[in-house]
Amino acid sequence: MNDAATMTGAQKVALVLMNLERDQAAALLKEFSETEAEEIAAEIIRLQRVDLDAADHAIAEFHELAMRGRLAARGGLDVAEGLLESSFGSERATGVMNRVASSLAGRSFEFLDAAEPAQVISLLEAEMAETVALVLTHLRTPQASNILAALPDVRRADVAECIAGLSSATPAAVAIVSQVLKSRAASMISPRSAAEVTGGVQPLVDIINRAPVATEKAVLEALEQRNPELAAEVRSRLLTFTDLVRFEDRDVQLIVRGIDMGVLALALRGAPAAVEEKIRANLSERNRELLNSEVELLGQVRVSQVEEARSELVRTIRELAEEGRITVQRGDADEFVS
Secondary structure, eight states, X not given: OXXXXXXXXXXXXXXXXXXXXXXXXXXXHTTSOHHHHHHHHHHHHHHSBXXXXXXXXXXXXXXXXXGGOOOOOBOSHHXXXXXXXXXXXXXXXXXXXXXHHHHHHGGGGGGGTTOOHHHHHHHTTTSOHHHHHHHHHHSOHHHHHHHHXXXXXXXXXHHHHHHHHOOEEOHHHHHHHHHHHHHHHTTTSXXXXXXXXXXXXXXXXXXXXXXXXXXXXXXXXXXXXXXXXHHHHXXXXXXXXXXXXXXXHHHHHHHHHTSOHHHHHHHHTTOOHHHHHHHHHTSOHHHHHHHHXXXXXXXXXXXXXXXXXXXXXXXXXXXXXXXXXXXXXXXXXXXXXX
């Protein structure tokens, strides 16, 4: 823990909030933007329990709190989640916490940011599938997807199953793995300026959602043979093209805004009527005309072309959801399957 002279503003605010009652802390946190709240929440998680003297130094800067006395400061994940939920509501708090967790989780393996998938695979070649899974859950999702896609089939299935089965890893364990790999990577990867991670089915789903269609199919087929229940759960969480019908009109408009009409025409080939109606209803008259023209020009197309076009829309949905610009709403996945 830094001393009072070197503490950042976010650290000082975190210490003050940790000393307040939940309702008071939540009211104060509401005065910050979501970006500022993310930074403060990250500091609360890092601080856990802190020295009372450090807390006193921070509180002393807030004159109106000077008479509160010496309260035991306590941080951690639960405290951060509770404050965010009280301040922003459960839905927005979940989004903020996801971004905080993602930010904290990746720092132990930042030295891999500059690495190509082949370099990471070579680095992890002798490691157990569990270790590879741990590393992938710490990396940025697009990078993890590329690495998963480049793994040999059997190895990829092993790693996918391990990602889904990961529980929490202690910061100490993550630090050990990180240091060993960092020293080994020094000769092949140019280091960049240099947490706890929770695995499970959702990190695997996030990675697969960003992976190429062929990788998604290969992973799911392999999991189906090894663990049908896990495969079914992953499938139920994966974003699909038919999920478009579950979005508000304004979200659909945002999703299709940057999609080429030729790609959209391919994606609609053989699509359920409800999906096509949803998309067409949210296009401008001009774009509907362009779409009709593209549909008329389409001849016989391969299934793989249709799948890739739909995958592009799914990737767009995922990116917009991660940015918080749209909200993914899930329901009965079988309702619109043709």
